[in-house]
Amino acid sequence: MSSSHIALAGATGNLGVPILQALLDAGYKVTALSRNGGNSSRLKPHPNLVVKQVDFTSADSISPALQDIDVVVSCLATLAIGSQTPLIDAAFGAGVKRFIPAEFGMDSRNPLCKELPVCVPKAAVQQYLGEKHKLRPSFTWTGIANGMFLDWCLGEGLVLNPEKHSAILYNGGDVPFSATTLADVATAVLGIIRHQSETENRLVYIHSALVTQSKLIKMAVDIDGKAWQTTLKDTEDLKRESPAELAKGAHADVEAAMLGFCFCGMLHPGYGCDFSDHLDNDLLGVKGLSDGELRAVMAAEVRAHLVITQVASPIGTSFRNLFNSSSFVESRAQKKKSCTFEWMNDLRKKPSGVRREVRPTARTAGLTPSESCDSPDLPADADDALLESWSSEIFQQGFETVFGLSVGRNSCPFVDDPLCDVCVPATKLFGALDACIDEEVGQDSLSREGRTPEAQGQKEERNGEIDKSLRLAIRAYTARWLPLIPDRDPSQRDQDEERIKDTWRAARREMLKVINRASYRSILTLCLFAQTPMPSGISEEEELDGLSGLVCLHTALLQIQRLRERQKKCQFRGSEASPWRSAAISSVPSPDRTEAFLSLESRAYWAAVVWDTSSSLTSNFRASLTSGLKGACEESVWRLSRAFLLGSWNPKAEQWLAKGFEVTDDTASQVFSAAAVCGVYMWKCITSLKEALIEGVDEEGVLFAWSSLQEGLEIFRTTLCPLLCLCERQVHFLDQLRRMSWYQINMKYYLGVLIMLDILEAAGRQDLLKQVEEIRMEVEHESFNILKFGMESSYTIYGPGDGLGSSMAPAGVLDGSTPGITASLIAVDPCPHHVVDYVALMHTALIDKYRRGKMKYEAYSYLAGTLGKALDQLPKHSKSVDVAHQNLRDSFQKPGSMTIPG
Numbered sequence: 001m002s003s004s005h006i007a008l009a010g011a012t013g014n015l016g017v018p019i020l021q022a023l024l025d026a027g028y029k030v031t032a033l034s035r036n037g038g039n040s041s042r043l044k045p046h047p048n049l050v051v052k053q054v055d056f057t058s059a060d061s062i063s064p065a066l067q068d069i070d071v072v073v074s075c076l077a078t079l080a081i082g083s084q085t086p087l088i089d090a091a092f093g094a095g096v097k098r099f100i101p102a103e104f105g106m107d108s109r110n111p112l113c114k115e116l117p118v119c120v121p122k123a124a125v126q127q128y129l130g131e132k133h134k135l136r137p138s139f140t141w142t143g144i145a146n147g148m149f150l151d152w153c154l155g156e157g158l159v160l161n162p163e164k165h166s167a168i169l170y171n172g173g174d175v176p177f178s179a180t181t182l183a184d185v186a187t188a189v190l191g192i193i194r195h196q197s198e199t200e201n202r203l204v205y206i207h208s209a210l211v212t213q214s215k216l217i218k219m220a221v222d223i224d225g226k227a228w229q230t231t232l233k234d235t236e237d238l239k240r241e242s243p244a245e246l247a248k249g250a251h252a253d254v255e256a257a258m259l260g261f262c263f264c265g266m267l268h269p270g271y272g273c274d275f276s277d278h279l280d281n282d283l284l285g286v287k288g289l290s291d292g293e294l295r296a297v298m299a300a301e302v303r304a305h306l307v308i309t310q311v312a313s314p315i316g317t318s319f320r321n322l323f324n325s326s327s328f329v330e331s332r333a334q335k336k337k338s339c340t341f342e343w344m345n346d347l348r349k350k351p352s353g354v355r356r357e358v359r360p361t362a363r364t365a366g367l368t369p370s371e372s373c374d375s376p377d378l379p380a381d382a383d384d385a386l387l388e389s390w391s392s393e394i395f396q397q398g399f400e401t402v403f404g405l406s407v408g409r410n411s412c413p414f415v416d417d418p419l420c421d422v423c424v425p426a427t428k429l430f431g432a433l434d435a436c437i438d439e440e441v442g443q444d445s446l447s448r449e450g451r452t453p454e455a456q457g458q459k460e461e462r463n464g465e466i467d468k469s470l471r472l473a474i475r476a477y478t479a480r481w482l483p484l485i486p487d488r489d490p491s492q493r494d495q496d497e498e499r500i501k502d503t504w505r506a507a508r509r510e511m512l513k514v515i516n517r518a519s520y521r522s523i524l525t526l527c528l529f530a531q532t533p534m535p536s537g538i539s540e541e542e543e544l545d546g547l548s549g550l551v552c553l554h555t556a557l558l559q560i561q562r563l564r565e566r567q568k569k570c571q572f573r574g575s576e577a578s579p580w581r582s583a584a585i586s587s588v589p590s591p592d593r594t595e596a597f598l599s600l601e602s603r604a605y606w607a608a609v610v611w612d613t614s615s616s617l618t619s620n621f622r623a624s625l626t627s628g629l630k631g632a633c634e635e636s637v638w639r640l641s642r643a644f645l646l647g648s649w650n651p652k653a654e655q656w657l658a659k660g661f662e663v664t665d666d667t668a669s670q671v672f673s674a675a676a677v678c679g680v681y682m683w684k685c686i687t688s689l690k691e692a693l694i695e696g697v698d699e700e701g702v703l704f705a706w707s708s709l710q711e712g713l714e715i716f717r718t719t720l721c722p723l724l725c726l727c728e729r730q731v732h733f734l735d736q737l738r739r740m741s742w743y744q745i746n747m748k749y750y751l752g753v754l755i756m757l758d759i760l761e762a763a764g765r766q767d768l769l770k771q772v773e774e775i776r777m778e779v780e781h782e783s784f785n786i787l788k789f790g791m792e793s794s795y796t797i798y799g800p801g802d803g804l805g806s807s808m809a810p811a812g813v814l815d816g817s818t819p820g821i822t823a824s825l826i827a828v829d830p831c832p833h834h835v836v837d838y839v840a841l842m843h844t845a846l847i848d849k850y851r852r853g854k855m856k857y858e859a860y861s862y863l864a865g866t867l868g869k870a871l872d873q874l875p876k877h878s879k880s881v882d883v884a885h886q887n888l889r890d891s892f893q894k895p896g897s898m899t900i901p902g
């Protein structure tokens with residue numbers, strides 16, 4: 001049957017994405033129908049996927065795209081389901097055999113449901129399809145009633161809010177209702193395609209589980225031991241509120257009203273919300289969830305909200321029709337709008353994630369608040385709790401976002417997966433990898449001796465410990481930004497330095513446990529600690545009396561290598577001829593778990609390579625994962641990176657340049673992702689040169705490293721610079737995340753070149769320096785510009801509002817109106833150590849120029865003052881920043897020099 005050709009309308013939506021994935025995984029040819037100017041550019045190519053842009057209001061526009069199509073699946077947005085007539089007409093005219101309309105919810109055959117405005121168009125569509133069938137009997141239809149989207153609604157905080165641990169209990173909270181995961185809906189679509197005769201001209205009923213709100217809450221309490229706040233509401237109230245909202249006409253919040261009607265149909269017994277006695281699960285291959293699996297879905301949600309929840313977004317916008325977390329940060333503030341529904345406004349306050357896929361098995365990292373309170377290392381008082389929740393926001397909107405982009409859809413040279421999120425946060429990635437391993441181990445033990453409660457308990461305990469260590473590392477990592485939190489009691493601010501030291505000490509103690517624990521989250525924990533600077537005021541004795549960041553990093557890199565080797569089936573992408581393989585983080589569990597695991601692992605490995613390369617460039621330690629001298633030329637990691645840049649990126653860049661390149665948030669994001677890959681490649685080349693010079697290899701070896709570096713620079717200058725220049729002209733019009741990316745890419749490029757120049761100076765290689773004279777001049781000029789850009793552009797980290805810490809914070813402190821942190825890019829840059837190195841190298845170059853008489857004092861004084869101001873903006877209370885300040889001051893106190901300007 002996989003010879004059938006399927007057209008999918010709305011393939012880019014919440015439901016469309018997992019259905020598309022399932023169809024492609026099953027080997028179907030798919031034509032994705034997308035609005036002209038819609039979201040189709042976000043679908044990456046697949047050999048079996050054709051994307052056609054159409055006008056959904058015109059059958060003539062759609063018809064050509066439906067020639068030779070057997071089945072049309074419509075996943076159009078809720079607000080567009082009343083406009084499916086042209087799509088149906090086109091399908092009818094083109095000879096399509098089966099039409100699956102956008103239903104996917106309540107029982108639209110139930111007489112009460114049919115009356116609800118949200119259901120009226122669905123019933124009308126069914127009637128229209130029936131009429132068409134009469135005209136041509138080979139034209140048939142099937143609707144899917146799946147009740148509530150279980151994982152999606154939990155993720156959005158709609159039916160319960162696992163993040164706030166709060167819920168509105170409708171009709172008492174004990175009404176059993178059918179709920180289905182997006183993955184199971186996708187399975188049902190495949191089932192209909194395979195069983196067309198059994199499903200023709202009717203509604204099929206599926207669910208993953210029959211649940212009640214109370215049951216789900218009980219599961220959440222079992223998982224984290226935390227009490228929920230609940231209020232009661234009758235869906236009859238919604239039946240009054242929703243029409244009242246619609247009656248506002250042009251000012252109505254239509255989506256809120258429709259959601260109200262959906263709750264009426266999905267949470268009231270009279271509306272047939274329990275499908276148990278007429279399910280088509282068996283026919284369609286929908287296995288459903290056992291209680292244990294349901295609990296895992298809930299656990300994923302509870303934990304996801306503790307550590308993983310991403311930057312915030314209002315509810316609405318076509319049921320969260322967004323792929324990319326990046327646009328959420330700014331849209332949150334802009335899009336909040338008032339609504340007469342109090343319950344709806346409450347939902348609107350909630351921060352939401354990137355398009356989040358919750359697989360029953362995918363556990364994500366997180367800590368339970370009860371663990372937090374029990375531990376002496378975790379928050380004890382109200383200010384601590386406030387800082388705890390801010391720490392989470394700073395982490396999510398800073399590190400997680402920047403990291404997520406660096407391994408996401410466009411940025412990992414080892415994996416090509418058009419359906420992967422643009423941003424894959426670290427906690428989600430490393431958590432999902434652990435979940436895969438747990439699942440495999442679990443299945444293994446199950447097949448041998450059955451899963452005992454003791455074994456399950458031990459697993460939970462171990463996971464709790466891993467999560468706790470990660471949480472402590474996150475706190476220590478983010479503590480340096482806590483002084484930026486607005487509106488705090490000044491007396492509390494005085495304690496910041498002590499607090500920063502304490503969080504660092506607590507995290508370092510924890511590293512002793514983590515270091516022997518091989519798990520992906522432990523690797524992330526170690527790497528985070530490695531990136532946490534030594535706080536000011538830690539004595540040298542104390543510094544030496546315990547683990548260092550560098551040891552943690554190297555242990556983490558070793559562990560990632562060991563885990564890779566331990567996975568017997570895991571053949572590293574890097575050793576394969578072609579890097580382009582699909583299926584990474586996807587809504588639908590891959591039939592081939594190894595494949596899914598490999599994709600995730602490749603992203604994590606790329607992250608590790610980036611950390612390793614960065615550390616070996618800026619310290620004097622060799623890289624652990626890839627070797628030195630010829631590393632950038634012969635190892636598979638680097639060959640793939642090069643292939644990505646020259647084979648995949650370059651043709652696209654050339655095409656963009658030839659056809660005219662419009663700078664948008666999306667295109668800029670793609671350029672910045674490629675530039676980031678190129679930046680890492682270049683850093684590796686520079687490291688190889690450094691090692692060749694430091695280790696005194698023969699001249700042939702040095703020249704070999706030098707020519708590879710020249711090539712790396714050339715790739716950057718030819719394949720990226722022209723597009724980066726075009727982006728630069730528009731940079732002020734891009735959103736803050738793109739501005740941050742722009743700043744970081746440039747800063748890292750110039751930092752790399754500054755290190756290269758420094759190495760050549762130190763080695764006395766004037767011959768090589770001469771060859772890069774032009775680059776040196778460019779760097780002297782541009783490096784200041786980029787520093788100023790970083791100082792003058794601002795970035796906002798939104799306040800916790802009703803987020804993670806609200807439960808622990810004193811009443812009224814985190815009420816959603818907490819002001820955000822707005823500071824310069826430099827001030828919130830998750831990698832401030834790069835700025836420290838950057839300033840130091842620029843200062844060395846300045847002094848050199850000044851001493852050689854190539855610069856007047858006035859210019860020197862102005863530029864050195866700028867460097868001082870940049871350091872002023874970096875997070876306080878860190879030893880490396882103190883030392884950088886001191887060095888800058890010292891240079892002005894040397895004989896013949898002057899006092900520090902500024």
Ligand SMILES: NC(=O)c1ccc[n+]([C@@H]2O[C@H](COP(=O)([O-])OP(=O)(O)OC[C@H]3O[C@@H](n4cnc5c(N)ncnc54)[C@H](OP(=O)(O)O)[C@@H]3O)[C@@H](O)[C@H]2O)c1
Pocket residue numbers: 009010011012013014015016033034035036037038039040056075076077078079080081102103104105106146147148149150153317318319320321
């Ligand atoms: N049972 C539940 O709990 C539940 C929850 C949510 C949704 N649903 C149902 O599931 C189906 C799909 O919903 P969804 O959330 O996946 O949809 P969605 O993400 O909001 O939108 C799906 C796609 O529809 C296309 N589209 C066409 N016309 C549009 C318009 N006027 N406005 C916005 N987008 C438009 C867009 O694709 P292009 O840009 O590519 O054209 C969009 O990506 C609907 O039938 C909905 O009612 C059920």
